[in-house]
Amino acid sequence: MNAHCDPLFPPIEPYHSGHMAVDDLHTLYWEECGNPQGVPVLFLHGGPGAGLSPKHRQFFDPAHYRIVLFDQRGAGQSTPLGEVRQNTTPLLIDDIERLRVLLGIEQWLVFGGSWGSTLALAYGQAHPERCTGFILRGIFLCTKPEIDWFLNGVKWFFPKEHAQFVADIPEAERDNLLQAFGRRLFGDDPAASLRAARAWGRYEGSCLHLLPHPEVADQFGSDAVALGVGRLEAHYFLHDAFLTDDQLIRNVGRIAHLPAVIIQGRYDVVCPALSAWHLHQAWPQASFQVIEDAGHAAFEPGIAQALTAATERFKLNGTL
Numbered sequence: 001m002n003a004h005c006d007p008l009f010p011p012i013e014p015y016h017s018g019h020m021a022v023d024d025l026h027t028l029y030w031e032e033c034g035n036p037q038g039v040p041v042l043f044l045h046g047g048p049g050a051g052l053s054p055k056h057r058q059f060f061d062p063a064h065y066r067i068v069l070f071d072q073r074g075a076g077q078s079t080p081l082g083e084v085r086q087n088t089t090p091l092l093i094d095d096i097e098r099l100r101v102l103l104g105i106e107q108w109l110v111f112g113g114s115w116g117s118t119l120a121l122a123y124g125q126a127h128p129e130r131c132t133g134f135i136l137r138g139i140f141l142c143t144k145p146e147i148d149w150f151l152n153g154v155k156w157f158f159p160k161e162h163a164q165f166v167a168d169i170p171e172a173e174r175d176n177l178l179q180a181f182g183r184r185l186f187g188d189d190p191a192a193s194l195r196a197a198r199a200w201g202r203y204e205g206s207c208l209h210l211l212p213h214p215e216v217a218d219q220f221g222s223d224a225v226a227l228g229v230g231r232l233e234a235h236y237f238l239h240d241a242f243l244t245d246d247q248l249i250r251n252v253g254r255i256a257h258l259p260a261v262i263i264q265g266r267y268d269v270v271c272p273a274l275s276a277w278h279l280h281q282a283w284p285q286a287s288f289q290v291i292e293d294a295g296h297a298a299f300e301p302g303i304a305q306a307l308t309a310a311t312e313r314f315k316l317n318g319t320l
Contacts, residue, residue, distance in 0.1 A: 007305040008058035020102060022073070022095050025086050029077035030070035030099055034062035039315070040105045042096070043069040044112035044119050046138075046298075049232030050225065051076025055299065059111065059307050064315050068108065070099055072119075075228045082197070082227035084186070084235040089242040093123050100130060109314060111307075113137030113298050114271055115233075118241060118248065121279075124258070125251040133259040134286075135310045137303060138268055138296050139276035141248050142241035146275060151177045151237075157269045158207050165203035168195060178237055185234050194223065197230030204229060207269050210295040252282045260286035261310040265294035265303055 014031035021027045034057075043056055051071050060067045071078040073087045073095065096119075100108070109132050112120035117136040124131045140146060155162035166174055173180040184196035198221050205220025219225055236242070260283065264276035273290065280288040287310075294300035298307065 005301075007301070007308045008055065009061060009308070010058070011054060012057050012062050014057075020070075020095075020099060022091075022098060023086055025080070025083065026073045027079050028070055028073065028095060028099070030068065032103070033057045033067040033069070034060060034065045036066060038062075038064050038066040040066045040068060040103075040108035041311070042100075042108045042110050043067065044096075044110065044116035044123075045069075045072065045075065046112075046114035046116045047075060047229050047232055048072060048092075048115045048119075048236050049075045049082070049228030049230075050115070051078075051228055059298075059304075060311050061315060065311070066105075068099070068103060068105070070095075074232050081224075082231040084231055087232065087235065088239070089119070089122055089236075092119055093126050096123050097127060097130070106130075107132050109133050109135065109311075111135040111311070113307075114140050114296065115142075115236075118142050121248045121252075121255075122243065124255045125248070128254050128258065131255065131258055133314060134255070135261050135263070135307065135314070136279075137263045137298060137307060138271045139262060139264060139279050140271045141246070141275050141278070142236065142243060143246065143275075144240065146271070147178070147237045147240075149272065150270065154207055154269055161203055161206040165199055168199060178234065181230075181234050182238055185231050193231075194227070197226040198223070200230035200233065201226030204233075204270065208295060208297040209300060210265070210267050210293065213297075216297070249278060249282045252279070256283055256285055259314070261313070262286050262288045263303060263306045263310065264288075264290050265296055265300060266290050266292045267294065268296040270296040 012033050014033050017031035019027050045052055052069050074083045110120045117139050169180045184192045202217050202221030205217040262276055264273050291302035294302045
């Protein structure tokens with residue numbers, strides 16, 4: 001690994017990439033990195049709508065793993081950006097299967113954080129026979145209390161950022177911020193939609209870390225990220241992520257026989273630790289690690305260290 005206490009592997013470029021049309025509307029960007037003959041691992045990004053970063057490739061030993069990454073519908077380099085039509089959790093699960101078949105992969109290790117953990121659980125429970133294990137971070141089960149916490153509860157820790165988030169929403173509409181943002185994000189005024197998406201993205205980006213990272217808030221507030229994050233998160237929240245009540249906990253039995261690591265920042269304000277605890281209570285066989293000096297982001301030093309250690313542990317133990 002890198003010197004200077006960097007837990008990530010060195011930067012790498014894809015050896016194979018492409019675009020996969022999944023219907024008449026959506027085309028998904030995908031890439032493969034590392035060892036073409038290596039152990040397959042699937043990276044699922046957060047959001048929904050946040051898209052990939054080149055740094056996401058660096059959680060995995062490129063000599064050992066065949067690293068598969070893709071931008072989900074409406075995110076990153078997939079087109080159209082921010083599109084919510086024909087965008088549901090079952091369709092994302094179908095997309096993963098389509099990509100697996102396209103690449104000729106029988107089974108893979110599934111790695112996801114935040115919304116990526118939601119999708120990893122939903123995919124695994126739908127297709128347990130295709131998974132060899134799970135590395136999950138910043139658990140989000142997309143339940144109503146979690147959605148309410150993100151929209152309203154975070155202000156107890158980030159009052160200034162929350163005030164900026166709701167600044168364009170009239171007082172009379174603030175009793176239901178999700179509906180208020182939905183009206184703007186999906187209304188007929190493109191300028192209002194973009195403004196709401198920027199506010200949403202900047203709010204989330206401001207709350208990801210234990211210590212301030214203003215450059216991340218700027219990145220999340222940029223059009224390229226905000227259009228995906230703001231529109232898709234609101235869309236999925238408005239539809240309870242197209243999941244039934246507590247579905248991901250109720251169906252843990254479908255994947256409980258597979259090895260799993262749950263990694264959670266103690267001071268994760270975006271996806272508080274209670275959800276990870278609920279998952280671990282339902283899945284006691286899974287390893288559960290609380291990083292005591294971390295917030296939500298995957299690149300918090302302690303979380304990045306735990307994630308790369310998990311990929312190494314799967315490699316060394318021959319679990320796969």
